[in-house]
Amino acid sequence: MVQRLLAEGRVRVADPDYEEVAEWRKVVDYAKWHGLEPPGKRIEKVRVGRGGLETFLAEGPHPHARSRTWRGEGSTVRVPTRLSSPHPVVAALRDDEERLVMPAALRRRSLLLLQALAAEAVRRGYGVREARSYSVRREGGVGVVVTEYACKVTVKQELPQSINPERAARLVVELDHGVSDQPSGALA
Known part of the structure; x- marks a missing residue:
């Protein structure tokens, strides 16, 4: 699935039945749980139209993910030891x-x-x-x-x-x- 998302960008399933939706959820959850998402990206799935399902790669960690650490490039910000001349x-x-x-x-x-x-x-x-x-x-x-x-x-x-x-x-x-x-x- 990850290779397909990398190649196609988005995978859309038109009008999936309950079992197909459940299977896609399992596949996406498996990929997330086992760290198969490409670096700096996350797998998202959304409902589209009248019951369609779309899976795609989004940039960065999920906004609500507290326990996940961002592995992207960034600089370290030094925290002062004293509060002198505060903003x-x-x-x-x-x-x-x-x-x-x-x-x-x-x-x-x-x-x-x-x-x-x-x-x-x-x-x-x-x-x-x-x-x-x-x-x-x-x-x-x-x-x-x-x-x-x-x-x-x-x-x-x-x-x-x-x-x-x-x-x-x-x-x-x-x-x-x-x-x-x-x-x-x-x-x-």
């Missing part, structure tokens, strides 16, 4: 006692991560804006604007209620699905 957006988060409500060590790590992101964005010529709409008090983030594409990056404590100290000490960094049609200053 104004990070400084505002640091000074806001209503945001990033979590143990002091995790709050410090969150601010350092956001500072690293903001500094790298500025270094690359991107905009960094305040990102205000958080769902809970233990979150904080920054908005990164690349041309007309705005994306909010949020840091939060993953399992604040856990009694396991290792699990309670984990942070989660989340990217929203950026918006391309809103003005670059309006990340709310």
Whole structure:
């Protein structure tokens, strides 16, 4: 199947019955589970028309895949060990006692991560804006604007209620699905 997708780009099955759909799902799941997807690509399947099924190769990891690591080319961003001369957006988060409500060590790590992101964005010529709409008090983030594409990056404590100290000490960094049609200053 992977060879066929590489050769044809897309494989479409018109009006498959239940067993054909189940078989395609099994084949796609097998390929994903056993790492048969080409590097930097993922196999996607979608329903088309009045019951057709299309399978194709898409770029990069699935947007909802937390456990998968991207193997593409990229640079490493150094996270500072001290929060000196923070970006104004990070400084505002640091000074806001209503945001990033979590143990002091995790709050410090969150601010350092956001500072690293903001500094790298500025270094690359991107905009960094305040990102205000958080769902809970233990979150904080920054908005990164690349041309007309705005994306909010949020840091939060993953399992604040856990009694396991290792699990309670984990942070989660989340990217929203950026918006391309809103003005670059309006990340709310």
